[in-house]
Amino acid sequence: MIAVVAERRRLLIDSCRLQCADEQRRFALEDHESRYLRRVLRLRPDDQVDVVDGCGHLWTARLLEDHRLELCSGIEAASQQVGAPSPKLGLAIAVIRRGMDDVMRMACELGVDQLQPIHCQRCVPQAEHRPDRWRSIVQEAVEQCERLWAPELSELRAVDDWWEAPDGSDLRLIAVTRAAEITPLSVLLADQASADQSIWLAIGPEGGWSDRELAAAAAAGWVPVSLGGTILRSSTAAVAGITSLTNWRTLRC
The missing domain is CATH 3.40.1280.10 (SPOUT methyltransferase, trefoil knot domain)
Structure with missing residues (x-):
């Protein structure tokens, strides 16, 4: 039997913003990001979304009530990490x-x-x-x-x-x-x-x-x-x- 993995959409966030997450690994969404998650993807609080920084890292995050995301792991513990493509x-x-x-x-x-x-x-x-x-x-x-x-x-x-x-x-x-x-x-x-x-x-x-x-x-x-x-x-x-x-x-x- 083949297991079917549910699709989880991604959000590209600049690495500087991720590095500035607070002690609870939380950071604020910009208005267009919040609209995208809530109105386009129709996510609700506690739903998960994958966050990528465009530099080879991926984290799982949780949507909060107050237009913020909370990383499910520390910034140093990405769920996925790949090296840069070579040759460019x-x-x-x-x-x-x-x-x-x-x-x-x-x-x-x-x-x-x-x-x-x-x-x-x-x-x-x-x-x-x-x-x-x-x-x-x-x-x-x-x-x-x-x-x-x-x-x-x-x-x-x-x-x-x-x-x-x-x-x-x-x-x-x-x-x-x-x-x-x-x-x-x-x-x-x-x-x-x-x-x-x-x-x-x-x-x-x-x-x-x-x-x-x-x-x-x-x-x-x-x-x-x-x-x-x-x-x-x-x-x-x-x-x-x-x-x-x-x-x-x-x-x-």
């Missing part, structure tokens, strides 16, 4: 007019560790830039997909300032189209000897990279890769690329 996977994506919300959500669900929105020459003026909404989407995705490590979402940067930003030891890949003799991402990953160095994948805007941007990327050590034989929308390319990277990491680890 980063996605740098040009802001686009439609689809950024989906990219943020799906990249988080698939396991990306760093998210870097970038502004490129051919980004349209109507391109979405909603960092507060993206942070909310990422938080909800972490809770929904049961990750213990939350991805880092960085502020928007101009691509000209971005090429040199990743560590020089990172494997830095840039997705390109309509270029002859470009190595497919899957082939490059199959030949990747090390599973330790971080990997970045850069996805351009719907209008594609400019010649100046491609030259700057090449000068900074970015390696061009192909994501397939068809032309993909930026949002599709981001999901396809991250899927290949996370599948590779799963098989290598």
Whole structure:
């Protein structure tokens, strides 16, 4: 007979707030968290919820009457603890007019560790830039997909300032189209000897990279890769690329 474990929803709480819990391991909920637990999940006092800090730890907590949570164990005695994913996977994506919300959500669900929105020459003026909404989407995705490590979402940067930003030891890949003799991402990953160095994948805007941007990327050590034989929308390319990277990491680890 197979035992069925009842689902218990998760709440992502910043580790600083958890560290500031009182002697009874209690801390106050913010208004939106209280509404979520009581009105959306319909939890009642004494019901339990799992709390994660986005840094590899999970605790069981109990909902109290006065809009607070009480950890069922000490902060030093997490119910679950896992190390950070290795190697780290980063996605740098040009802001686009439609689809950024989906990219943020799906990249988080698939396991990306760093998210870097970038502004490129051919980004349209109507391109979405909603960092507060993206942070909310990422938080909800972490809770929904049961990750213990939350991805880092960085502020928007101009691509000209971005090429040199990743560590020089990172494997830095840039997705390109309509270029002859470009190595497919899957082939490059199959030949990747090390599973330790971080990997970045850069996805351009719907209008594609400019010649100046491609030259700057090449000068900074970015390696061009192909994501397939068809032309993909930026949002599709981001999901396809991250899927290949996370599948590779799963098989290598």
